[in-house]
Amino acid sequence: MASKFPEVQGGGSLIIAWQVKSKNVLVVGGGEVAAGRILHALNADAQVTVVCPVSGLNEEVAFRVSEGQVTHIDRNFEPTDLEGADMVLCAIDDPDASTQVWRLCKEKRIPANIADVPSECDFYFGSVHRDGPLQVMVSTNGNGPKLASIVRKKIAETLPDSMGAAIDNVGKLRKKLREVAPNPQEGPKRMKWHVQRPTLISSYPN
Amino acid sequence: MASKFPEVQGGGSLIIAWQVKSKNVLVVGGGEVAAGRILHALNADAQVTVVCPVSGLNEEVAFRVSEGQVTHIDRNFEPTDLEGADMVLCAIDDPDASTQVWRLCKEKRIPANIADVPSECDFYFGSVHRDGPLQVMVSTNGNGPKLASIVRKKIAETLPDSMGAAIDNVGKLRKKLREVAPNPQEGPKRMKWHVQRPTLISSYPN
Numbered sequence: 001m002a003s004k005f006p007e008v009q010g011g012g013s014l015i016i017a018w019q020v021k022s023k024n025v026l027v028v029g030g031g032e033v034a035a036g037r038i039l040h041a042l043n044a045d046a047q048v049t050v051v052c053p054v055s056g057l058n059e060e061v062a063f064r065v066s067e068g069q070v071t072h073i074d075r076n077f078e079p080t081d082l083e084g085a086d087m088v089l090c091a092i093d094d095p096d097a098s099t100q101v102w103r104l105c106k107e108k109r110i111p112a113n114i115a116d117v118p119s120e121c122d123f124y125f126g127s128v129h130r131d132g133p134l135q136v137m138v139s140t141n142g143n144g145p146k147l148a149s150i151v152r153k154k155i156a157e158t159l160p161d162s163m164g165a166a167i168d169n170v171g172k173l174r175k176k177l178r179e180v181a182p183n184p185q186e187g188p189k190r191m192k193w194h195v196q197r198p199t200l201i202s203s204y205p206n
Numbered sequence: 207m208a209s210k211f212p213e214v215q216g217g218g219s220l221i222i223a224w225q226v227k228s229k230n231v232l233v234v235g236g237g238e239v240a241a242g243r244i245l246h247a248l249n250a251d252a253q254v255t256v257v258c259p260v261s262g263l264n265e266e267v268a269f270r271v272s273e274g275q276v277t278h279i280d281r282n283f284e285p286t287d288l289e290g291a292d293m294v295l296c297a298i299d300d301p302d303a304s305t306q307v308w309r310l311c312k313e314k315r316i317p318a319n320i321a322d323v324p325s326e327c328d329f330y331f332g333s334v335h336r337d338g339p340l341q342v343m344v345s346t347n348g349n350g351p352k353l354a355s356i357v358r359k360k361i362a363e364t365l366p367d368s369m370g371a372a373i374d375n376v377g378k379l380r381k382k383l384r385e386v387a388p389n390p391q392e393g394p395k396r397m398k399w400h401v402q403r404p405t406l407i408s409s410y411p412n
Binding site for chain 1: 266317
């Protein structure tokens with residue numbers, strides 16, 4: 001019997017906006033995949049450390065090291081590298097070493113992604129469109145990275161160029177509004193605000 | 207000086223597809239916000255436990271309890287509820303109790319989201335469009351939940367209705383291909399596959 005509540009559609013992921021601002025993200029490896037991970041992490045204002053022998057750095061990673069955008073440890077991964085790490089992104093072509101990184105992360109309860117080993121991932125990456133404060137992430141839940149990329153491009157073409165700027169402006173207005181009518185104890189009220197807008201499934205802030 | 211590598215655009219989040227399949231997700235609270243969290247978690251195949259006095263359950267949460275979609279603990283949160291929890295989503299109108307949940311989660315290194323308290327969140331939710339295996343998540347990085355919802359709707363209108371089914375079909379083809387040409391040790395090769403497609407920033411699987 002159909003209920004009036006949304007039906008559960010299994011098979012998805014919990015897509016979330018992880019907050020890594022000023023958090024320590026350790027990237028193990030320095031090749032093309034690592035370069036993508038590093039850019040993702042830097043775009044989210046993380047403190048990024050890359051552990052990889054200098055000979056293994058690709059041009060982009062070497063550039064980010066030389067610009068001081070990331071901290072570089074010029075050797076292969078060692079377990080002590082995990083001290084203080086809030087997240088680990090591993091992208092090396094060595095299944096045994098990868099598995100060791102994964103196991104250590106799980107012992108220490110550090111969220112981790114071992115590239116290309118779905119079973120050794122707390123989370124996957126998707127294809128992300130970025131326009132200022134706006135981020136749109138496309139996941140096909142393992143059915144095809146190429147398709148995710150195509151969908152992302154289609155979305156990017158569709159959204160007005162001004163969307164990022166418009167969102168920026170709304171953000172500024174909201175900020176001003178808070179200055180005019182500050183209310184530090186508004187937690188419960190805002191929770192109510194959610195409740196009054198049943199079509200809005202997302203939570204503040206997003 | 208402009209470099210040939212993508213420029214870092216700070217101010218974003220690390221948007222990721224968290225894997226909660228068969229993982230224990232504890233939802234603290236049973237109101238409208240909790241109902242949204244529960245649906246998100248169920249859509250990602252999590253094992254969901256809701257801790258909330260039965261009097262505090264809204265109609266949707268009560269429905270999911272009665273259908274056996276979630277496990278229900280009929281009382282307020284207690285620290286022992288965190289035993290075995292892989293993720294905690296807290297949505298109660300009690301700032302002190304919320305903060306206690308957050309602190310305990312951080313002691314135990316359990317990823318957590320305290321609704322409406324950005325400083326007590328490892329991650330935020332966004333507005334999600336779902337079509338079969340396809341998930342598209344919109345985040346405005348705190349600049350306006352309403353706008354995220356508008357952008358999501360616009361994207362949903364734009365994408366062809368057949369997109370989810372098309373992705374499903376590609377997934378089936380990929381699976382068949384793997385059966386025909388299985389290669390369990392293909393990690394390094396797939397890593398190369400990434401490398402050969404520089405326009406593809408996303409990782410397998412997504």
